[in-house]
Amino acid sequence: MKILLNNKQEEFEGIDEMNITQLLQLKNFTFKMLVVRINNKGIPKELYEKSTIKDGDEVLVLHLISGG
């Protein structure tokens, strides 16, 4: 499947759908403080496993960085 991850095209061969937890593992995103959205809908941490990403979805995984 192909998705738009953080504004970039990503292709996952042989995978039809996955949840957020699987995406974070696949991409090796180990940060703790994240904002996650699928098609601009915010996904709270407790719903990462239940939230399915499908072909064509737009996904945002934003790592929050302190400072200001």
Added chain:
Amino acid sequence: MKFEEIKNILSTKTVGIAGAGGLGSNCAVSLTRIGIGKLIIADFDVITESNLNRQYFFHDQIGLKKVNALKENLLRINPHIEVVPIDEKLNSQSIAFNFGECDVIVEAFDGAEMKKMIIEAVNDFFPEIPLVSAMGMAGYGDSNNMKVVKFDNLYVCGDMVNEVTETMPPIAPRVCIAANMQANVVLRILLNQY
């Protein structure tokens, strides 16, 4: 567009600024200079000497509430705008209560947890209002790494990498770059340049 026309448009606009520290105070100064009609600025904190390495306050304002001192400084620059200070620590409910009338909201917190809170709150309560955030401006790294990234109605300014640590302090040059990148994103949104 001539600056007079730009000013006429901006004088009708309202911008919310969540935080009056390094990002918020400096962003507010630029938005004041270009004549945004109304700024709603929230912060609960008091000015300390350590703030003066980057925040738009003066030594004789140490001990004052940031929102009140900032209002005074902004009106000294441009008395024709309205500044609404909100002296409280924001949470998602108070963001919903205070920022609903804004054309754009600026995230100007220092902590990652608060940044997460406001990004989620604005998306929940006001998905139609653009939110301009800043991420990654600590230290004195290359200015050319600073950029603006847009995800739907969320704009993120900064290098997206450099976190504040003991050896990577938040200091004026890059914090002010990020704050003014935020101000320029606000300006571009208000002038329909996105």
